[in-house]
Amino acid sequence: MYSEIASNKRKTVIIMIGFVLFVSGLGWLFGEYSQQPAITPFILIAALIYVVIMYYSGSKLSLAVNRAQEVAKRDNPRLYRIVENLAITSGLPTPKVYIIDDPAPNAFATGRDPSHSIVCVTTGLMDIMDDQELEGVIAHEMGHVKNYDIRVSMIAFAMVAVVGILADIMLRMAWFGGGRRDDNNNGSNQIFFILGIIAAVLAPIIATMIQLAVSRQREYLADATGALTTRYPEGLASALAKIEKTGSVMKRQNTATAHFFFSNPLKGQGVVHLFSTHPPISERIHRLREMNKHA
Secondary structure (H helix, E strand, C coil): CHHHHHHHHHHHHHHHHHHHHHHHHHHHHHHHHCCCHHHHHHHHHHHHHHHHHHHHHHHHHHHHHCCCEECCCCCCHHHHHHHHHHHHHHCCCCCEEEEECCCCCCEEEECCCHHHCEEEEEHHHHHHCCHHHHHHHHHHHHHHHHCCHHHHHHHHHHHHHHHHHHHHHHHHHHHCCCCCCCCCCCHHHHHHHHHHHHHHHHHHHHHHHHHHHHHHHHHHHHHHHHHHHHCCHHHHHHHHHHHHHHCCCCCCCCCCCHHHECCCCCCCCHHHHHHCCCCCHHHHHHHHHHHHHHC
16 A cells, blocks of 8 residues: 555656646747747746635635535534544544535545645435445545645646636737737747647647646545555445446536546546546556555
């Protein structure tokens, strides 16, 4: 289990470094394309400001759009007891507990750090899971808290937003005669024009795929961390098997918060899975059961 956690952390760091370099490169290309090379540092500063805003407001927005309601211990002793016990085991402060009234079995964690963490589950999850399976799911979500995954996800989300804004501006400049479009006397200008168009079209797709790669690696990491916390990978594997059978698509869907959830809450088949925020459930189950063999 420890090797699985270490491997996923390394992969996430590599992907995030690549993401930062990608955004920086796009910012530089935008500066050249718009004939204002000095604008690149301001683009990176704007991205940082956006990250900070999302860092402090993201949790409230996530709870609001999913209509989550906070519960006290007296409201749901079973759920609260499991959260408390896992917090003690993980050495973390007990997070606030929220519930979403939805028949789909799902859950998510949010919060900018362990001291401000929140664990949220659906009514459907509590209905179909036994205590060991529910404990496995909550341990997975606590793993996100322990590994500061929400912080990583917010950075990735903010970068995708910045890339989308830059790409949109570059396309508008191209179509409406901005940038270097009319400067035909310099071959390098034409090269930047062509590169700008290509970047504007491909950058949002590439950025989204990088974000999804980050999200999928963090899911594997949280699975491994949760299994290490409970010392019972089969509980989480069994929970995933139930979700694979029943489905996890929620009535109220929001693409902006889909990457937070334990299992993909969105509809979609075929090629859509290429852009899924979550790795295949079958692969997650396989990895957990392999951990169980070597535990």
